[in-house]
Amino acid sequence: MAPAPPKEPGAPKRTRNSARTKAAILASGREEFAARGFEGARVDAIADRAGANKRLLYHYFGNKEELYRAVLLDAYQEIRRGERALSLDQYDPAQAMDRLVRFTFRHFLANPWFPRLLGTENIENARFLKTMPDIKALHSPLVGQIAAIIERGNSAGIFRRDVDPVQLYISIAALGFFYVSNTATLSVIFERDLTSMAMVQEREAHAVQMVLDYLKTREG
Template sequence: MSDPIPEDTADAPAGLTARNAARTRQAIIDAATGEFAALGLGGARIDAIAARAGLNKRLLYYYFGNKEALFQAVLERAYQNIRSAERELRLDEIDPVEAIRRLVSFTWHYYVKHPEFLTLLNSENLHQAAHLKNSAQIQAMNSPLIQSLDQLLERGRAAGLFRGGVDPLQLYISIAALSFFYLSNRHTLSVVFGRDLQSPKAEAQRLSHMTELVLGYVLR
């Protein structure tokens, strides 16, 4: 449920400039990311997000309208960040086998360094992707990744390295899932199997296992 919207939020703040607006939006999204990641959409409160950002809560309503729209903006920024980081890998410029290794390693380390990404996705899945369905940019933001991976697979096939018929979307989902499931469940898995899956050694073993698993699938 949304927090009630104050009645006096329709007018722009006095002295608003494009630079101030961009900084304010960024501060709100940063604060909201932490709050949503910690408490989920249902548990997060506008007052708490405003306090984190050091802003009057009326600014949150002015820029985003309600809590659901703010959550959508947080999700869009989260996807924008990971897609931007993936582009820096420049997978189209390196050997196909090394590119697959690099993508698996990147995905693993990104999830490790950004646990908020996993918790935000968990929260959105509880809401059956209702907020992402309202996004006008989420598909355009993510489609280039699959196109790039498709081209990578074709380069590997043409070079006689990869087998044909690999669906790039299915492959990416599998790479993400191998990291996502382990990291999202490592606390319970550690207890259930009596093994510390959070140790540096265990995490290194996991990355090696995932890399071998994915390469074992795509290599001829």
């Protein structure tokens, strides 16, 4: 039997890294949807930015609507992973709340696309979020974790008991979300550069103090 012919040099077999391609499409999708909204986003632009052809995009995600849902889910999973990594149960209640407020503020600050993406979904009246069963399961542990911090703080005599963990988290998120999503207009109105490090640090400290002051036990 004749030996097989040698392989031609310089022609390595190409392999497709599906995980890397999907991640690139997701990252590209979050940029496009955050910048142009759902209606204005173009699949061609997403594929081009990701360095993938449109056929691969449809292969992995099905259509524009499913890609948008995947981008939303990935965005929420990312912030939840960050919150879990804080290991808040290892800290005393005041420190745990301090860490949560700072993390939330910094997450919005470091990812300005996130407030824009959430703004897009609110313009859509959360019509895509309503069809995503995984979302509730993602948020439930966070609410439980905040409730546990409040309970520990109350047992230690430093936090009020009458605090709704959902309302508290909405307030924590709002303190960072509004600042980041309105930096440009607020900087003009108040004639301050809210993007400067000094202003950002001042705002973060202000957010922490507001939350901790709200949680303090009431005397008299």
